[in-house]
Each structure stands twice: as structure tokens, then as C-alpha cells.
Amino acid sequence: MLNRVVHLLPLELKAVLEKLPETALAQLEEIRIREGRPLELGLRGQSRFAGTDGTLRMTADGAYKPTGDICRKLLERITNYSLYAMEEELKRGFITVAGGHRIGLAGRTVLDSGSVRGIRDIGAFNIRIAREVIGSANHLLPKLLDRSRKSIYSTLILAPPQQGKTTLVRDLARSISYGLWGQGEGAGWQGRKVGVVDERSEIAACVRGIPTFDIGPRTDVMDACPKAEGIMMLLRSMSPEIVVADEIGRDEDGEAIREASHAGVSVVATAHAYDVQDALGRPVLRRLLEDGSFQQIVELRRTTAGFMHRIISAESAIRSPAAREPTAVLTAASTSTFRRSGADPAPVESGLQRGGAT
Numbered sequence: 001m002l003n004r005v006v007h008l009l010p011l012e013l014k015a016v017l018e019k020l021p022e023t024a025l026a027q028l029e030e031i032r033i034r035e036g037r038p039l040e041l042g043l044r045g046q047s048r049f050a051g052t053d054g055t056l057r058m059t060a061d062g063a064y065k066p067t068g069d070i071c072r073k074l075l076e077r078i079t080n081y082s083l084y085a086m087e088e089e090l091k092r093g094f095i096t097v098a099g100g101h102r103i104g105l106a107g108r109t110v111l112d113s114g115s116v117r118g119i120r121d122i123g124a125f126n127i128r129i130a131r132e133v134i135g136s137a138n139h140l141l142p143k144l145l146d147r148s149r150k151s152i153y154s155t156l157i158l159a160p161p162q163q164g165k166t167t168l169v170r171d172l173a174r175s176i177s178y179g180l181w182g183q184g185e186g187a188g189w190q191g192r193k194v195g196v197v198d199e200r201s202e203i204a205a206c207v208r209g210i211p212t213f214d215i216g217p218r219t220d221v222m223d224a225c226p227k228a229e230g231i232m233m234l235l236r237s238m239s240p241e242i243v244v245a246d247e248i249g250r251d252e253d254g255e256a257i258r259e260a261s262h263a264g265v266s267v268v269a270t271a272h273a274y275d276v277q278d279a280l281g282r283p284v285l286r287r288l289l290e291d292g293s294f295q296q297i298v299e300l301r302r303t304t305a306g307f308m309h310r311i312i313s314a315e316s317a318i319r320s321p322a323a324r325e326p327t328a329v330l331t332a333a334s335t336s337t338f339r340r341s342g343a344d345p346a347p348v349e350s351g352l353q354r355g356g357a358t
Contacts, residue, residue, distance in 0.1 A: 001025060001026065001027075001028040001029070001129050001131065002017055002018070002020075002025050002028060004099055004101065004129055004130075004131075005031070005097075005099070005101055005127055005129055007077075008074070008077050008078055008097065008101075008103075008127070009074065009077075010070045010073040010074055010077070012066075012067075012070055013033070013039075013066060013070055013074070016039065016050060016052055016054065016064050017031070017050070017054075018054075019053060019054025020041075020050065020054045020056070021054070021056070024041070024043055024048075024056060027043040027044045028041060028042070028043060028129060029042045029043065029044065029045075029128065029129055029131075029162070030042030030126060030127065030128050030129070030162075031125075031126075031127040031129075032124070032125070032126050032127075033066050033070075033071065033074065033124070033125040033126075033127070034066070034123065034124045034125075035066060035067070035068050035071045035123040035124070036065055036066075036067070036068070036123075037060075037065055037066075038050075038060040038063035038064070038065055039063055039064045039065065039066060041056070042162070043056075045162065045302055049063035049064075050063060050064050051063055051064055052064045068123075071122070071123060071125070074125060075122055075125075078095050078097060078103050078125075079095065087118055090105065090118045090119050091116055091117060091118050091119075093105055093106075093119065094200070096200050096201040096202060096224075098205070098207050098212070099130060099205050099212060100130035100201060100202045100203070100204070100205030100212070100213065101127060101128060101129055101130050102128045102130070102200060102202055103125055103126065103127050103128070104125065104126035104128070105119055105122050105124070105125060105126075106119075106122070106123070106124035106125075106126075107119045107120060107121045107122035107123050107124065108120055108121040128162075130166075130202055130205060130213075131167065132167075132170065132213045132214065133167050133171060134171065134174070134214065135171065136164070136167055136168055136171045136307075137168055137171035137172045137174075137175055138171075138175070138180075138182065139182075140168070140172070140298065140309055140311075141172060141175050141176070141180075141181060141182055141186075142181065142182035142183070142184055142186060143311055144296055144298075144311070145181065145185065145186050146266070146295075147185055149266075150186075150189045151192055151241060151242065151266055152172075152176060152192075152242060152266050152268065153266065153295040153296045154261060154266045154267045154268070154293060154294045154295050154296070155266075155267075155268050155269075155294060155295070155296040155297070155298060156269055156270075156271060156279070156285070156288070156289070156294040156296070156297050156298070156314070157169065157268070157269070157270045157271070157297075157298045157300055158270075158271055158272075158273040158274075158275065158276065158278070158279050158297060158298065158299050158300065159270070159272075159273070159274075159299070159300035159301065159302075160272060160273075160274055161272060162302075163300050163301065163302045163307075164300060164302060164307050165246065165247075165270040165300060166202050166203060166246055166270070168270075168300065168307075169203060169244055169246060169268055169269075169270055170203050170204075170213060170215060172244065172268055173194050173196055173203070173215045173216060173219055173242075173244045173268075174214055174215050174216045174219075175216070176191065176192050176194055176216070176242055177191050177192065177193075177194045177215065177216020177217060177218040177219045178191050178216050178217065178218075179191030179192075191216065191217070191218050192218065192241040192242050193218050193219075193220075193238070193239065193240050193241045193242070194215070194216060194218060194219040194220070194240060194241070194242045194243075194244060195219070195220050195221075195222070195231075195234035195235075195238050195240030195242070195243045195244070196215060196219055196220070196221045196222070196243075196244045196245075197222045197225060197227050197230030197231055197234065197243065197244070197245045198221050198222065198223050198224070198225070198230075198246070199224065199225060199226055199227050199230065199245075199246070199247075200224075200246065200247075201223055201224050202246065203215070203221075203244065203246055204219075204221045204223065206221055206223040206224075209221075209223060220234065220238045220240065222234055226252075227245045227246075227248060227250075227252075227253050227256065228250065228252035228253050228255065228256040229256075230245070231243055231245065231253075231256035231257065231259070231260055231267075232256055232259065235259065235260060235263055235265065240265060241265060241266065242265065242266045242267070242268060243260050243265055243266070243267050243268070244267075244268045244269070245257075245267070245268075245269045245270075246269070246270050247270055247271065247272065248269045248270070248271050248284070248285075249271055249272070249282065249284055249285070250284065251284055253284065254284040254285075254287060254288055254293075257269065257288060257293050258288070258291065258293050261292070261293040267293070267294070269294075271285055273285070275299050276297055276299065276312060276317045279297070280317070280318075289314045289317060289318055290318055292314070294314050295313065295314050295315075296311060296312070296313060296314060297311070297312045297313070297314055297317055298310070298311055298312075299312065
């Protein structure tokens with residue numbers, strides 16, 4: 001995975017990371033660089049610190065510590081030596097580079113009338129390495145089919161950060177666009193027109209408007225566009241049958257999704273929430289579930305064995321939210337597991353229940 005972002009790294013930092021074991025490089029998801037503090041790595045959801053010799057450590061003792069000069073060089077590279085040109089991105093606290101890799105930034109904020117105008121004295125970076133996992137939606141998509149319309153139900157995907165939401169919606173968009181609905185009733189359905197609103201340039205990883213990830217032949221992308229505006233622009237100009245968006249949560253996002261729903265367009269969107277209970281505590285998400293803008297909810301969870309999902313109807317979640325089994329208990333009877341490796345991983349399923357959780 002390192003080769004995807006190696007061009008961004010100062011030579012000193014690159015030299016340390018290239019000494020990592022091959023197994024660690026294959027699992028690398030995050031590189032956390034903090035000036036004068038230990039270099040932290042995210043490896044398939046596990047945190048480790050890197051020594052100067054490439055060894056991985058459970059604690060920060062003896063770990064490599066990037067200097068201020070290295071942080072300055074890194075900032076220059078990711079901004080193409082122009083902080084001014086990246087002013088809007090700095091205001092949001094992250095920069096997305098070619099390939100869909102998002103680099104989070106932390107430092108001293110610059111305020112203007114109480115609002116954040118930018119960040120200066122940047123001393124911490126989080127390089128999140130984007131990856132394309134073809135087939136990661138194979139075992140979820142057939143469970144979301146709207147057979148009456150030969151399409152997909154409007155679906156809200158819930159998970160905390162770094163649980164694979166973006167990877168999953170990317171593959172859902174690809175599969176729907178190609179018409180890869182899986183075996184059963186969906187076999188033979190043609191692909192649908194998909195509109196992707198890619199506010200952070202992570203889903204399609206467009207370069208000059210052209211996707212670098214495979215998101216299907218019938219997919220149009222509104223890149224680096226706020227979700228609410230992007231959804232309305234797609235509805236007006238590209239006649240999508242399905243709209244895909246990542247990390248919704250603002251009032252204006254909710255209004256745009258509601259408009260899409262009233263226009264007969266299915267919406268697949270992600271949101272930060274541990275489970276349905278958390279989602280119902282967020283007013284925007286609660287209103288969307290109550291008014292039927294989403295018919296299905298997917299709780300996504302990462303485990304050491306892979307990824308697990310649980311599907312719940314929005315109607316049952318609203319009607320009796322307290323009656324559900326706690327999401328933290330993900331048993332084989334109510335979940336299915338898929339792994340990131342391989343295009344068509346075998347599910348781990350047993351006696352899937354029909355009803356509140358399928």
C-alpha cells in the first residue's frame with residue numbers, strides 16, 4: 001500500500017517506512033505523522049509505532065520521531081508548494097490527493113468572525129490510504145434489492161470512522177452500474193444509472209474529472225462538490241436512478257435526499273454512527289428514517305476476521321428501536337461477514353433471520 005502515497009513522503013520518512021515488514025506494508029491503512037512525536041501506523045484497524053529500523057512496537061518507547069523539517073517538507077508536497085491554493089481544503093481540515101487518499105491536518109486554527117478560515121502551524125498529519133476492493137459488496141447487494149423496481153432500496157449505511165463505509169459504497173456503485181446484482185431474482189437485470197456525489201474525492205478518486213477507481217460504466221461523478229448541491233445538480237442534469245453519497249449529516253443533506261426520494265430516485269448514503277440508536281439521536285438522520293427517505297439500514301462493523309453487516313428495515317427501527325438486540329452483539333445468526341481480500345469472498349452465515357435483522 002505504501003507505493004500509493006510514497007511520492008508524497010520526504011526521503012527520511014520514506015526510508016523508515018520502506019523498512020517495514022512486507023506483511024505490515026500490505027495492511028497499511030493510516031500513517032500518522034506528528035512533529036517530534038512517535039510515528040504511528042494504522043494496520044487493519046490496529047495501532048503500532050515504527051522504529052527507525054522498521055520494527056513495529058506496541059508502545060511508543062524508542063519509536064521514530066519525525067522532525068519539524070520533515071513535517072514542513074510533507075506539507076509542501078501535499079499542497080504542491082502553495083498553501084494559498086489549498087486554502088479551502090485547509091479550512092475543512094483535510095486535503096485529498098490524487099488516488100483518493102485523504103490527509104487530515106491538525107494545528108492552530110485561524111478564525112474569522114468566529115469561523116475557521118484555515119490552519120497554520122500544522123504539526124500533525126494523518127495519511128489515510130484509499131483502496132479499491134472489487135467485490136466487497138457482493139454479499140450485501142442482493143439483500144438490498146427492490147424487486148418491484150428492479151433496483152435497490154434507499155439504504156443508509158452506519159458505522160464509526162474507519163470501518164470500510166467508503167470502500168463499500170464505492171463497490172455498491174460499481175456493481176449497480178454494471179448490473180452485477182448477484183444470483184437470484186436480480187440476475188439478468190440491467191445496470192442502472194448512478195450519480196456519485198464525491199465531496200471529498202474519495203469514492204471515485206477523480207483526477208481532472210476522470211475517476212481513477214472503477215465505479216462502473218453508467219456512473220457520473222460530481223467531484224469535490226458539497227453533497228446537498230451535488231445531489232440537486234445530478235437530479236437536474238444527469239437523471240440518475242441511484243444517487244450515492246458519503247458521510248451525510250447536515251440539514252441541507254437531508255433536504256436534498258428527501259428531494260431525491262420524492263423524485264423516485266434511490267439513495268445510498270453513509271453516516272457516522274455506531275448503530276441505529278446513535279443514528280436516531282441525530283435529528284437529520286431520524287427525520288430521514290421517519291419520513292421513509294431510507295427503507296433499509298446497514299450497520300457495518302469491523303472485526304479481526306473481516307467485516308460484518310446487519311440489515312434492519314427503517315420501519316422496524318423507528319417502530320420499536322428498543323426491542324432490537326444490541327448492535328455490539330454481532331452473532332452468526334444475524335450477520336454476514338465479508339473480507340477485503342478477494343473479489344468474491346465466501347460468506348460466513350448461519351440461519352439468517354428474517355424480520356428486524358436479516
